[in-house]
Amino acid sequence: MVRCHLSRMMGERKMKIVDVARITGLHRNTITLLYNETATRLDVETIDRLCALFRCAVGDLFEYIPDVPSQE
Numbered sequence: 001m002v003r004c005h006l007s008r009m010m011g012e013r014k015m016k017i018v019d020v021a022r023i024t025g026l027h028r029n030t031i032t033l034l035y036n037e038t039a040t041r042l043d044v045e046t047i048d049r050l051c052a053l054f055r056c057a058v059g060d061l062f063e064y065i066p067d068v069p070s071q072e
Contacts, residue, residue: 003063006034009054024049 010020017035021028026049033039034050050061 001065001067003065004034004037004039005061005063006031006050007036009056009061010035013054020050020053024053026050 006020010016017028017031020026020031024031026046030039030046034042034046047058047061051058054061
């Protein structure tokens, strides 16, 4: 599973979805999906704009967490 830390990063900077949309030029719906961690796909340009805004690496914005297989 891939976790998105956009909501935490926005909270630390007291930013709203509309602020991120205005600054990055990304659609509000795209930001909302990432904020709520419900996005199923993502453009590289989106990642680029968010990393530029938050001055972070991709690994700061996203985190890979391996799925734990269920033990039956």
